[in-house]
């Protein structure tokens with residue numbers, strides 16, 4: 001019998017963690033963090049805290065239901081923090097159990113583990129390529145299927161069991177025109193559908209949107225439509241987006257090159273994500289600069305403020321996060337941001353109350369300084385309702401357990417599944433954090 005332990009991400013957008021058990025053996029997929037639960041406590045130092053303290057804050061999943069089980073592998077779907085951010089805290093509960101993921105995922109997971117100060121992490125990490133099937137026990141094997149999302153080398157994780165496949169699709173979108181060639185592996189997904197999918201565990205963050213999520217090519221065009229026309233006459237230009245959104249950063253570098261400006265990346269997380277992307281040949285940094293040390297930042301920003309028209313600054317802080325570069329600029333630090341500057345938000349507002357409040361404060365401060373803002377030159381990395389419908393039709397799963405979403409998102413997913421012939425409590429199961437779904 002297959003059991004699905006829904007440990008995190010079943011009541012929220014964040015801290016994803018699911019465990020699949022077959023015949024006493026367990027594969028864990030993802031160990032995420034819920035950052036807003038950390039950020040509301042200003043004195044919290046995440047790296048130095050124990051898993052127990054963080055669990056009490058609701059910042060990381062409560063893995064006690066599987067703590068004594070025979071865990072044979074940990075698989076990471078992609079390297080967003082809400083999928084891997086708790087790895088330093090939770091992997092030590094399963095000492096020496098191997099961790100698998102695509103190369104970009106594993107290399108960044110390693111840097112996450114390096115920053116861990118409370119535990120020592122001894123798990124071996126293995127880089128796995130798409131299409132490889134890794135036998136993790138006599139009965140169980142895992143596979144990473146290529147998919148598109150908003151970070152490189154994202155995967156749909158498949159756990160092969162003697163009763164059929166368990167397919168974990170958190171997070172994904174179907175991008176058929178990705179500007180840098182990433183593609184969903186429809187062929188493999190359809191094959192899996194033919195071979196027999198026992199359980200589908202899909203994300204549900206945007207299932208209420210009755211559409212298909214647009215391609216990253218649309219975001220590229222939105223950016224070009226401003227920067228390469230009106231932007232050519234602008235003075236100071238500052239763009240902000242997700243530090244891990246490598247495709248978006250590549251678009252901004254290309255735009256800066258076309259404009260005859262130098263792209264300058266400022267912010268620690270931008271340096272981290274672009275650094276590893278560059279090692280793996282996933283981004284071409286030609287014509288750009290990355291500032292790491294605080295000294296370099298203040299020196300270069302002084303030069304920039306003397307000749308703003310020569311640069312495109314790419315900074316952290318699109319959600320108004322405390323300590324991020326744009327937030328500090330809005331507070332009057334680092335750079336005299338003002339009337340001569342335009343800030344382009346290539347990101348939406350992450351819809352949780354803390355983010356909304358921080359972003360509101362940021363925008364108000366920028367407006368008070370006379371900064372012009374262009375918001376929402378962005379497309380989502382998450383599947384909408386019609387993408388989800390297509391995935392169900394390709395995989396034709398026997399059972400569905402919607403994941404990664406607040407309660408209302410999970411129920412929206414269940415409603416979609418009913419349209420596709422499933423029925424809640426019969427073959428679609430809404431679960432909560434800490435519960436287990438026993439597949440009949």
Ligand SMILES: [Zn+2]
Pocket residue numbers: 078080083149170171
């Ligand atoms: Zn994600």
